[in-house]
Amino acid sequence: MSAMLLNKEKWPEFVGKLAGKNLWVPRADGDVISFAPAAEGEAPDLEYSNSRVPPKQAVFPQTETLFRFKVEGEDLEVPQIEDQIVLLGVRPCDARAMTIIDKLFSWDENDPYYLKRREMVTMIGLACTEPGLNCFCTSVGGSPASTDGLDLLIVDLGENYLLEAVTEKGEAVLKDTADLLDETTDDPIQQKEKIIKEAEQKIKRSVDPEGVPEGLPRLWEDPLWQRVSASCLGCGTCTFLCPTCHCFDIQDETEGFESRRCRTWDSCMFEEYTLHTSGHNPRATRRERTRNRINHKYSYYVDKFDVIACVGCGRCINLCPVNIDIVNILGQVKEAL
Ligand code: SF4
Numbered sequence: 001m002s003a004m005l006l007n008k009e010k011w012p013e014f015v016g017k018l019a020g021k022n023l024w025v026p027r028a029d030g031d032v033i034s035f036a037p038a039a040e041g042e043a044p045d046l047e048y049s050n051s052r053v054p055p056k057q058a059v060f061p062q063t064e065t066l067f068r069f070k071v072e073g074e075d076l077e078v079p080q081i082e083d084q085i086v087l088l089g090v091r092p093c094d095a096r097a098m099t100i101i102d103k104l105f106s107w108d109e110n111d112p113y114y115l116k117r118r119e120m121v122t123m124i125g126l127a128c129t130e131p132g133l134n135c136f137c138t139s140v141g142g143s144p145a146s147t148d149g150l151d152l153l154i155v156d157l158g159e160n161y162l163l164e165a166v167t168e169k170g171e172a173v174l175k176d177t178a179d180l181l182d183e184t185t186d187d188p189i190q191q192k193e194k195i196i197k198e199a200e201q202k203i204k205r206s207v208d209p210e211g212v213p214e215g216l217p218r219l220w221e222d223p224l225w226q227r228v229s230a231s232c233l234g235c236g237t238c239t240f241l242c243p244t245c246h247c248f249d250i251q252d253e254t255e256g257f258e259s260r261r262c263r264t265w266d267s268c269m270f271e272e273y274t275l276h277t278s279g280h281n282p283r284a285t286r287r288e289r290t291r292n293r294i295n296h297k298y299s300y301y302v303d304k305f306d307v308i309a310c311v312g313c314g315r316c317i318n319l320c321p322v323n324i325d326i327v328n329i330l331g332q333v334k335e336a337l
């Protein structure tokens with residue numbers, strides 16, 4: 001696959017060439033960054049550490065209409081997903097996360113809504129040169145320049161961006177913007193390797209998942225779950241903002257004679273998530289719910305799909321209002337084992 005250089009002065013022009021293709025960019029609103037469709041002439045600033053809401057929302061919306069129907073017997077109306085989406089500035093952990101949830105949405109049944117959007121998306125990534133305080137991607141199979149799930153990777157080399165195509169879609173982006181790009185020599189590639197090695201060394205948090213997937217079932221009744229969940233508020237932030245969390249609920253909404261069936265993000269940290277109509281709840285307290293969250297990511301998903309369902313983005317640590325820290329929990333798991 002090819003690699004080219006883009007001088008930073010040409011960045012707005014480069015973005016302008018992608019603008020006709022339903023371009024989504026990271027945008028700051030105060031200190032909150034989230035991905036949103038680009039406004040006309042908007043060239044995103046790539047000097048950000050990561051978005052608060054992961055870009056999964058572009059392919060797995062927080063609320064999505066599955067179909068509309070009329071109470072009095074008209075045909076179903078299923079929304080068509082036809083638009084291309086270009087996601088620009090996706091961090092490598094979030095792109096890797098998408099390959100992890102792909103496995104779920106194409107497992108026992110193919111999810112046509114999710115898979116159609118995935119097919120329509122071109123993912124342009126941005127390598128991390130300044131990892132966040134709680135990033136630990138290198139512990140769980142990632143790296144600040146991982147290309148898993150990406151079509152094109154951008155690396156900030158200072159005066160220039162290095163653009164490396166990973167897939168045919170990435171090659172197509174290079175072709176469409178060829179008049180703005182310069183050839184690379186070996187030098188920028190070596191420069192990239194040095195920058196990424198330095199970025200890896202800046203990652204201060206780590207976990208060692210060796211033995212955790214097989215060991216977690218032995219800790220089912222361990223007192224650690226009471227300890228690590230004692231302060232949990234059950235707010236669901238850790239799961240709503242996690243790039244690999246994918247649970248949803250489906251509901252019908254009716255207004256007059258018009259109705260729609262929609263799905264919305266749900267969270268296993270909510271009490272109602274497992275509440276049976278009988279009133280019984282198999283995960284009645286936050287102890288069981290926290291145990292499930294960790295087991296799901298570090299044991300069940302590994303059993304089923306052979307990959308840990310955590311990419312070490314650090315969001316759940318950064319944003320938990322009571323500072324519950326998954327790296328710390330995994331440290332306690334290792335100790336207990
Ligand atoms: S973000 Fe923290 S307090 Fe909220 S549900 Fe998750 S662990 Fe509990």
Ligand code: SF4
Pocket residue numbers: 238241242243244245297309310311312313314315316317326
């Ligand atoms: S569990 Fe936490 S660190 Fe892991 S991917 Fe989800 S939000 Fe990121």
